Amino acid sequence: MHELIERSIRAFSEYFQNFFVYEENLLSKIDPRVKVVGFTILAILSVSTFEIEKILFIIISIYLLAFLSGISIVKLMKRSYLFPLFSFFIVLPTMFFGEPFSYVLIFSLRIFAAISSLQLLIISTPFNDVISALRALKVPEKLLNSLWVTYIYSYILVRDLLAILIARESRRVKRSGHIETMKRGGEALGLFMLRSMEKGEKVALAMKLRGEPIGKVKGSKLLIPYFLLVVVWWTIL
Amino acid sequence: MIEAENISYTYPDGTLGFDELSVKIREGERIAIIGANGSGKSTLLLVLSGLLKPTTGKVRILGVNPEENIEEVRKNVGFLFQDPDIFLFNSTVFDELRYVPSQLGWSEEKIREEVSKIAEEFKISGILKKPPFRLSGGEKKRVALASILIYSPKILFLDEPFANVDAKTKRKIFEILETYDGTVVFTSHELELVESLADRIIVMSLEKRVIAETDKLNEEILRKADLL
Structure with missing residues (x-):
C-alpha cells in the first residue's frame, strides 16, 4: 500500500512537471x-x-x-x-x-x-505568451504577477519534491514496515514544507529588494473586482 | 561492477537527459564524469546508480538488475546528492548518521560506536544533536558524506562533492576519496582534482553525448566539451 502511495506521489510530481510543457x-x-x-x-x-x-x-x-x-x-x-x-x-x-x-x-x-x-x-x-496575451487583454498587472510567480514556484517546488523522493529512495536499503514508512514519509513531507517556506521567505525578500511593496498592500483597488469575480464564478458553478 | 548498455534517458517532459551511451566500470576504479552545465552528468549518475530507470538500454550493478532487486543494490551503493538539503531529512544529525545502519540491523551499541568514530573523523561530533537543515553548507556536505560512508558501500556515487565547500573540507573530501577502498564515480567541475583523483574520465558534451574517455585531459577535449 505505502509503495503505491509513494509511486503515486512520484507520478503526481512528474505529472506536474509535464503540466506546463509547450x-x-x-x-x-x-x-x-x-x-x-x-x-x-x-x-x-x-x-x-x-x-x-x-x-x-x-x-x-x-x-x-x-x-x-x-x-x-x-x-x-x-x-x-x-x-x-x-x-x-x-x-x-x-x-x-x-x-x-x-x-x-x-x-x-x-x-x-x-x-x-x-x-x-x-x-x-508558451506560458510567457499566455501572460503577455492576458496583459494585452488588460488583466490587472498584480494578478498577472501573482499568476507568473505561482507558475514558476509551483514548478520549482514540484521539482524539489521529486528530488527529495529520489534522495530518500537512495537511502532505503531495506523494505520497511508500513508504520516506519509512513513516519519517514511524514518526515520527508515535513522537509518539503520547510523548504517551501524557506524558499517563499527568500523569494519575498528578493522581491522586496527589487522594489516590490511586499507587506504594504493597503485597501487595494483590486479587491472589489476580485470579490465580484469570485461571486460570479461561484454563481456559475 | 557496473555495466550500462546503450542507455539513454529522457525526462517526463521530453527533455533529453543524455543520449545513448555504454559504460563499463570495474571494481575499485575511480571514474570522473565531466562536462559543461547541462551536459547530463548528474542524470547519468542517477541512472548508473539505479535511481532512475533508463529510457532505453539496461544497467547492471554488481551483476544485479536494479529493477529486479533494488534492495541488494541499495545496500552496496551510496549516493551523495549535489544539494545536501534534499538528502538530509532526519530530525538530528545523529539520526541522519544512523539512518542506513539501523535499516541494516546493526545493534544499538555498534551504531553508537560507528557514529562516534565517523563523527570524529568528519569533525561533526559537536553538532550531532542539531537538526541538519540548520547547519552551514559545508557542515551539511560533511554530514551527508559521513552518513553514506558509515556503512562502507562498495560503490560511491558523488554528484559535485567539491562544490560549495571551503578549502579545508575540499581537501578532506579529496583525501577520503583518494583512499576509499571501493569504486567511486563522481562528477565535478574541478578539473585539477579530477585529473589527480580519477583513473578514467568520461567527458560529456552539451549535445549530451560522451565525447571522450581518457585518463588525461587536453585542450582539444576541453574545447569540444565547452569547458574552455
Whole structure:
C-alpha cells in the first residue's frame, strides 16, 4: 500500500512537471490572445452546464481540435486526467446524501472538459505568451504577477519534491514496515514544507529588494473586482 | 561492477537527459564524469546508480538488475546528492548518521560506536544533536558524506562533492576519496582534482553525448566539451 502511495506521489510530481510543457503544433501559429479568449470561453462553458450532451460536445470539440492540430490525443488526456480524477473521489461521497452516480460522473466530466481546454492552450502556447496575451487583454498587472510567480514556484517546488523522493529512495536499503514508512514519509513531507517556506521567505525578500511593496498592500483597488469575480464564478458553478 | 548498455534517458517532459551511451566500470576504479552545465552528468549518475530507470538500454550493478532487486543494490551503493538539503531529512544529525545502519540491523551499541568514530573523523561530533537543515553548507556536505560512508558501500556515487565547500573540507573530501577502498564515480567541475583523483574520465558534451574517455585531459577535449 505505502509503495503505491509513494509511486503515486512520484507520478503526481512528474505529472506536474509535464503540466506546463509547450510544443510546436498547428495551434501554436494562432495569436495567443485569440487562444486565451477562445479556450477560456470553452472552459467556462464546460463548468457552467450540467447537461451531458453539451459537455460531451465540448470534450469532442477540444479533442477534435487537438487531433487536427497534430497534438497527440493520448498526451492531452494524460495531461488532463488528474484533476477530474481527484474531483471524482471528492464528489463521490455525495452519493450518500442522495445524489445519483450520474451527478458524480457529470461533475468530473465538466472538470475534465475545462482542464482539457486549458491544457490545449498551454500545450500550444508558451506560458510567457499566455501572460503577455492576458496583459494585452488588460488583466490587472498584480494578478498577472501573482499568476507568473505561482507558475514558476509551483514548478520549482514540484521539482524539489521529486528530488527529495529520489534522495530518500537512495537511502532505503531495506523494505520497511508500513508504520516506519509512513513516519519517514511524514518526515520527508515535513522537509518539503520547510523548504517551501524557506524558499517563499527568500523569494519575498528578493522581491522586496527589487522594489516590490511586499507587506504594504493597503485597501487595494483590486479587491472589489476580485470579490465580484469570485461571486460570479461561484454563481456559475 | 557496473555495466550500462546503450542507455539513454529522457525526462517526463521530453527533455533529453543524455543520449545513448555504454559504460563499463570495474571494481575499485575511480571514474570522473565531466562536462559543461547541462551536459547530463548528474542524470547519468542517477541512472548508473539505479535511481532512475533508463529510457532505453539496461544497467547492471554488481551483476544485479536494479529493477529486479533494488534492495541488494541499495545496500552496496551510496549516493551523495549535489544539494545536501534534499538528502538530509532526519530530525538530528545523529539520526541522519544512523539512518542506513539501523535499516541494516546493526545493534544499538555498534551504531553508537560507528557514529562516534565517523563523527570524529568528519569533525561533526559537536553538532550531532542539531537538526541538519540548520547547519552551514559545508557542515551539511560533511554530514551527508559521513552518513553514506558509515556503512562502507562498495560503490560511491558523488554528484559535485567539491562544490560549495571551503578549502579545508575540499581537501578532506579529496583525501577520503583518494583512499576509499571501493569504486567511486563522481562528477565535478574541478578539473585539477579530477585529473589527480580519477583513473578514467568520461567527458560529456552539451549535445549530451560522451565525447571522450581518457585518463588525461587536453585542450582539444576541453574545447569540444565547452569547458574552455
